[in-house]
Amino acid sequence: MYAERPPEPGLSDRVACGWHRVGETSFTQLVVPDACVDLIWGPGGLFVAGPDTGPMPTSVRAGDTLVGVRFRPGAVGDFFGLPLQELRDQRVPLSDLPGRQHLLPELMDRPATSVEARLHAMQRAVARRLAVAGHDPAAPAMASALGKGHTVAQVAWRLGFSERQLQRRSLTSFGYTPKTLQRIVRFQHALCLARAGVPLAEVAVTAGYTDQAHLANDVKRLSGVQMHRLVSPLRESA
Incomplete structure:
Protein backbone atom coordinates (compact mmCIF):
# COMPACT_ATOMS: atom_id res chain seq x y z
CA MET A 1 0.00 0.00 0.00
CA TYR A 2 1.30 3.43 -0.99
CA ALA A 3 -0.24 6.77 -0.03
CA GLU A 4 0.75 10.42 -0.38
CA ARG A 5 -0.26 13.32 1.84
CA PRO A 6 0.05 17.07 1.37
CA PRO A 7 2.97 18.70 3.19
CA GLU A 8 2.36 20.34 6.53
CA PRO A 9 1.68 24.11 6.57
CA GLY A 10 4.73 26.19 5.75
CA LEU A 11 6.47 23.47 3.73
CA SER A 12 4.51 23.47 0.48
CA ASP A 13 6.91 25.80 -1.37
CA ARG A 14 9.77 23.28 -1.04
CA VAL A 15 8.12 19.95 -0.17
CA ALA A 16 5.89 18.14 -2.67
CA CYS A 17 4.37 15.63 -0.28
CA GLY A 18 4.79 13.26 2.59
CA TRP A 19 4.24 9.58 1.80
CA HIS A 20 4.34 6.10 3.22
CA ARG A 21 4.51 2.59 1.82
CA VAL A 22 3.71 -0.63 3.67
CA GLY A 23 4.83 -3.90 2.13
CA GLU A 24 1.88 -6.26 2.28
CA THR A 25 3.87 -8.81 0.25
CA SER A 26 7.48 -8.89 -0.97
CA PHE A 27 7.90 -7.16 -4.33
CA THR A 28 10.22 -4.99 -6.41
CA GLN A 29 9.08 -1.44 -7.05
CA LEU A 30 10.43 0.38 -10.11
CA VAL A 31 11.36 3.95 -9.21
CA VAL A 32 11.80 6.23 -12.24
CA PRO A 33 13.39 9.70 -12.55
CA ASP A 34 11.20 12.61 -11.44
CA ALA A 35 13.75 15.38 -10.63
CA CYS A 36 12.92 15.00 -6.93
CA VAL A 37 14.96 14.06 -3.87
CA ASP A 38 13.44 12.07 -0.99
CA LEU A 39 14.31 11.74 2.68
CA ILE A 40 13.15 8.24 3.68
CA TRP A 41 12.78 6.44 7.00
CA GLY A 42 12.97 2.73 6.25
CA PRO A 43 13.64 -0.46 8.23
CA GLY A 44 17.36 0.37 8.32
CA GLY A 45 16.87 3.96 9.43
CA LEU A 46 17.03 7.28 7.62
CA PHE A 47 18.48 7.59 4.12
CA VAL A 48 18.49 9.94 1.16
CA ALA A 49 17.24 8.94 -2.29
CA GLY A 50 19.16 11.27 -4.58
CA PRO A 51 18.06 12.54 -8.00
CA ASP A 52 17.84 9.62 -10.43
CA THR A 53 18.82 9.61 -14.08
CA GLY A 54 17.56 6.08 -14.80
CA PRO A 55 15.40 3.28 -13.40
CA MET A 56 15.99 2.27 -9.80
CA PRO A 57 14.40 -1.12 -8.90
CA THR A 58 13.74 -1.16 -5.15
CA SER A 59 13.00 -4.29 -3.14
CA VAL A 60 10.31 -4.07 -0.49
CA ARG A 61 9.81 -6.99 1.90
CA ALA A 62 6.51 -8.05 3.41
CA GLY A 63 5.99 -6.02 6.57
CA ASP A 64 8.43 -3.23 5.63
CA THR A 65 7.25 0.30 6.37
CA LEU A 66 8.81 3.27 4.61
CA VAL A 67 7.93 6.88 5.38
CA GLY A 68 9.21 9.71 3.20
CA VAL A 69 9.34 13.43 2.59
CA ARG A 70 9.65 14.34 -1.10
CA PHE A 71 11.25 17.67 -1.99
CA ARG A 72 9.97 19.58 -4.99
CA PRO A 73 12.26 19.56 -8.05
CA GLY A 74 15.09 22.00 -7.46
CA ALA A 75 13.97 22.83 -3.90
CA VAL A 76 16.33 20.72 -1.79
CA GLY A 77 19.20 23.21 -2.15
CA ASP A 78 22.00 22.63 0.32
CA PHE A 79 19.71 20.78 2.75
CA PHE A 80 22.04 17.76 2.94
CA GLY A 81 25.24 19.78 3.19
CA LEU A 82 26.97 18.54 0.03
CA PRO A 83 26.69 19.11 -3.74
CA LEU A 84 23.54 17.45 -5.00
CA GLN A 85 25.36 15.78 -7.90
CA GLU A 86 27.21 13.68 -5.31
CA LEU A 87 23.86 12.09 -4.42
CA ARG A 88 22.88 11.45 -8.05
CA ASP A 89 21.64 7.86 -8.58
CA GLN A 90 22.53 7.08 -4.96
CA ARG A 91 20.77 5.81 -1.85
CA VAL A 92 22.84 7.10 1.07
CA PRO A 93 22.26 6.55 4.81
CA LEU A 94 21.90 9.86 6.60
CA SER A 95 24.55 8.69 9.05
CA ASP A 96 27.10 8.59 6.20
CA LEU A 97 26.70 12.24 5.25
CA PRO A 98 29.25 14.84 6.37
CA GLY A 99 28.06 16.94 9.29
CA ARG A 100 25.31 14.40 9.95
CA GLN A 101 25.11 15.37 13.63
CA HIS A 102 23.92 18.83 12.59
CA LEU A 103 21.52 17.82 9.81
CA LEU A 104 18.51 16.28 11.57
CA PRO A 105 19.71 15.52 15.11
CA GLU A 106 16.18 15.08 16.46
CA LEU A 107 15.67 12.10 14.13
CA MET A 108 19.00 10.34 14.62
CA ASP A 109 18.65 7.18 16.73
CA ARG A 110 14.95 7.88 17.21
CA PRO A 111 13.00 4.64 17.77
CA ALA A 112 10.52 3.56 15.12
CA THR A 113 6.97 4.68 15.89
CA SER A 114 3.69 4.83 13.98
CA VAL A 115 3.55 6.09 10.40
CA GLU A 116 1.78 9.26 11.52
CA ALA A 117 4.30 9.98 14.27
CA ARG A 118 7.26 9.34 11.98
CA LEU A 119 5.91 11.55 9.20
CA HIS A 120 5.12 14.37 11.62
CA ALA A 121 8.58 14.15 13.22
CA MET A 122 10.26 14.13 9.80
CA GLN A 123 8.35 17.16 8.53
CA ARG A 124 9.03 19.07 11.74
CA ALA A 125 12.75 18.31 11.43
CA VAL A 126 12.73 19.20 7.73
CA ALA A 127 11.07 22.55 8.47
CA ARG A 128 13.80 23.39 10.97
CA ARG A 129 16.55 22.51 8.53
CA LEU A 130 14.92 24.32 5.60
CA ALA A 131 14.92 27.53 7.63
CA VAL A 132 18.73 27.62 7.26
CA ALA A 133 19.25 25.65 4.02
CA GLY A 134 19.36 27.88 0.99
CA HIS A 135 18.17 27.06 -2.53
CA ASP A 136 18.15 28.74 -5.94
CA PRO A 137 14.87 30.66 -6.43
CA ALA A 138 15.35 30.39 -10.20
Missing part, protein backbone atom coordinates in the same frame (compact mmCIF):
# COMPACT_ATOMS: atom_id res chain seq x y z
CA ALA A 139 15.14 26.57 -10.13
CA PRO A 140 11.38 26.31 -10.86
CA ALA A 141 11.74 28.68 -13.82
CA MET A 142 14.64 26.58 -15.15
CA ALA A 143 12.61 23.38 -15.01
CA SER A 144 9.50 25.03 -16.47
CA ALA A 145 11.32 26.62 -19.42
CA LEU A 146 13.26 23.46 -20.23
CA GLY A 147 10.08 21.43 -19.97
CA LYS A 148 8.44 23.60 -22.62
CA GLY A 149 11.06 22.48 -25.12
CA HIS A 150 13.22 25.60 -25.21
CA THR A 151 16.90 24.98 -25.93
CA VAL A 152 19.51 25.43 -23.22
CA ALA A 153 20.71 28.61 -24.96
CA GLN A 154 17.15 29.98 -25.10
CA VAL A 155 16.49 29.21 -21.43
CA ALA A 156 19.77 30.81 -20.37
CA TRP A 157 18.90 33.93 -22.37
CA ARG A 158 15.34 34.10 -20.99
CA LEU A 159 16.61 33.87 -17.40
CA GLY A 160 19.50 36.26 -17.92
CA PHE A 161 22.23 33.64 -17.41
CA SER A 162 25.14 32.54 -19.52
CA GLU A 163 24.97 28.92 -20.64
CA ARG A 164 27.79 28.14 -18.20
CA GLN A 165 25.83 29.72 -15.35
CA LEU A 166 22.74 27.73 -16.28
CA GLN A 167 24.81 24.54 -16.33
CA ARG A 168 26.24 25.26 -12.89
CA ARG A 169 22.92 26.26 -11.38
CA SER A 170 21.21 23.17 -12.80
CA LEU A 171 23.85 20.89 -11.29
CA THR A 172 23.48 22.65 -7.94
CA SER A 173 19.67 22.62 -7.88
CA PHE A 174 18.85 19.33 -9.59
CA GLY A 175 22.05 17.27 -9.51
CA TYR A 176 22.34 17.02 -13.28
CA THR A 177 22.79 19.07 -16.45
CA PRO A 178 20.05 21.13 -18.13
CA LYS A 179 19.83 18.58 -20.96
CA THR A 180 19.21 15.73 -18.52
CA LEU A 181 16.74 17.85 -16.56
CA GLN A 182 14.87 18.60 -19.78
CA ARG A 183 14.56 14.91 -20.66
CA ILE A 184 13.28 14.04 -17.17
CA VAL A 185 10.74 16.88 -17.00
CA ARG A 186 9.46 15.97 -20.47
CA PHE A 187 9.27 12.28 -19.51
CA GLN A 188 7.26 13.07 -16.37
CA HIS A 189 4.88 15.27 -18.38
CA ALA A 190 4.36 12.43 -20.85
CA LEU A 191 3.81 9.95 -18.03
CA CYS A 192 1.13 12.15 -16.44
CA LEU A 193 -0.66 12.48 -19.77
CA ALA A 194 -0.52 8.74 -20.45
CA ARG A 195 -1.84 7.93 -16.98
CA ALA A 196 -4.72 10.32 -17.64
CA GLY A 197 -5.68 8.21 -20.64
CA VAL A 198 -4.33 10.42 -23.44
CA PRO A 199 -3.41 8.34 -26.54
CA LEU A 200 0.34 7.92 -26.95
CA ALA A 201 0.46 9.67 -30.33
CA GLU A 202 -1.12 12.72 -28.71
CA VAL A 203 1.14 12.37 -25.66
CA ALA A 204 4.20 12.56 -27.91
CA VAL A 205 3.06 15.79 -29.60
CA THR A 206 1.84 17.47 -26.41
CA ALA A 207 4.94 16.62 -24.36
CA GLY A 208 7.30 17.86 -27.06
CA TYR A 209 8.67 14.69 -28.64
CA THR A 210 9.49 14.49 -32.33
CA ASP A 211 7.12 11.56 -32.78
CA GLN A 212 5.80 8.48 -30.97
CA ALA A 213 8.99 6.53 -31.65
CA HIS A 214 11.02 9.30 -29.97
CA LEU A 215 8.70 9.08 -26.97
CA ALA A 216 9.03 5.28 -26.79
CA ASN A 217 12.83 5.41 -27.00
CA ASP A 218 13.15 8.08 -24.31
CA VAL A 219 10.76 6.27 -21.97
CA LYS A 220 12.76 3.05 -22.37
CA ARG A 221 16.07 4.84 -21.71
CA LEU A 222 14.81 6.58 -18.57
CA SER A 223 12.66 3.82 -17.09
CA GLY A 224 13.94 0.58 -18.61
CA VAL A 225 10.41 -0.46 -19.59
CA GLN A 226 7.72 0.48 -22.10
CA MET A 227 5.12 3.12 -21.30
CA HIS A 228 2.31 0.62 -20.74
CA ARG A 229 4.27 -0.86 -17.81
CA LEU A 230 4.40 2.58 -16.19
CA VAL A 231 0.75 3.36 -16.85
CA SER A 232 -0.37 0.02 -15.38
CA PRO A 233 2.71 -1.04 -13.39
CA LEU A 234 3.19 -4.71 -12.62
CA ARG A 235 4.86 -5.45 -9.32
CA GLU A 236 7.53 -8.10 -9.56
CA SER A 237 8.16 -10.79 -6.98
CA ALA A 238 11.20 -10.13 -4.82
